[in-house]
Amino acid sequence: MQPRPVALQTDSATALPAPLAALPFTTAPLPEPFRQPRLYLGLLAAPDVSTVKMADYQAPTPNLGVLLEYRLTTRLRVNTGLLHSTKQYRARRQDYDWSYYPRGATGTFEWVDGRCTILDVPVNLRYDVLARPRYQVFGSAGLSSLFMQHENYAYDYEYYGRLYRWESSFTNENQHWFSVLNLSAGYEHNLSQHWRLQVEPYVKMPLGGVGAGKVRLMSGGVFFGVKYGL
Numbered sequence: 047m048q049p050r051p052v053a054l055q056t057d058s059a060t061a062l063p064a065p066l067a068a069l070p071f072t073t074a075p076l077p078e079p080f081r082q083p084r085l086y087l088g089l090l091a092a093p094d095v096s097t098v099k100m101a102d103y104q105a106p107t108p109n110l111g112v113l114l115e116y117r118l119t120t121r122l123r124v125n126t127g128l129l130h131s132t133k134q135y136r137a138r139r140q141d142y143d144w145s146y147y148p149r150g151a152t153g154t155f156e157w158v159d160g161r162c163t164i165l166d167v168p169v170n171l172r173y174d175v176l177a178r179p180r181y182q183v184f185g186s187a188g189l190s191s192l193f194m195q196h197e198n199y200a201y202d203y204e205y206y207g208r209l210y211r212w213e214s215s216f217t218n219e220n221q222h223w224f225s226v227l228n229l230s231a232g233y234e235h236n237l238s239q240h241w242r243l244q245v246e247p248y249v250k251m252p253l254g255g256v257g258a259g260k261v262r263l264m265s266g267g268v269f270f271g272v273k274y275g276l
Contacts, residue, residue, distance in 0.1 A: 097265070109269075122174075155202060164195060167192075168189070186231070190225070198213070228250055230246050245269070252264055
């Protein structure tokens with residue numbers, strides 16, 4: 047018996063899937079650059095320690111003020127302000143200029159107590175060494191003019207076996223233009239686009255004599271500040 051041919055049945059080939067539709071490729075918009083304001087207004091406060099030629103140190107006194115700062119470039123700013131400070135210090139007799147009171151140059155005493163209230167007008171340049179969206183690390187340098195409001199000086203001396211106290215005071219008699227070198231470094235943290243917190247250790251070095259006695263008064267401390275950018 048001869049085999050009979052049998053027609054093979056085949057299922058219709060499964061159609062291949064149509065090419066996948068091109069998925070739209072989108073990217074999230076990049077955040078806008080952190081915009082720095084041009085002008086800043088601030089309040090500053092610091093514990094301030096003063097000394098004359100590193101001879102003696104007294105307890106810190108308050109240094110309070112207002113700040114006006116303008117951003118020149120991304121990293122460079124100029125600032126000025128008005129600081130009201132109290133300088134309390136002890137200086138050696140030989141560190142004073144006694145031309146207004148010659149007896150003091152030869153008196154039998156060693157130390158003079160000084161306490162002065164001063165208006166300090168600084169002009170500083172600040173450079174941001176690190177400039178990040180949320181913080182800046184900076185250095186600053188400039189000059190200050192000092193306007194002496196009240197000066198009080200006193201010392202104890204012996205005269206014919208008895209102890210006396212000499213005192214003298216001056217009011218608005220001495221001004222010293224650009225007589226102090228300001229040096230500082232600091233950290234500024236951005237709370238928002240407008241508000242900033244700042245910590246700034248500083249030193250103020252004399253370029254000339256200060257006050258009635260023309261003493262070489264140096265001071266230092268740490269400014270704590272808050273600023274608002276316009």
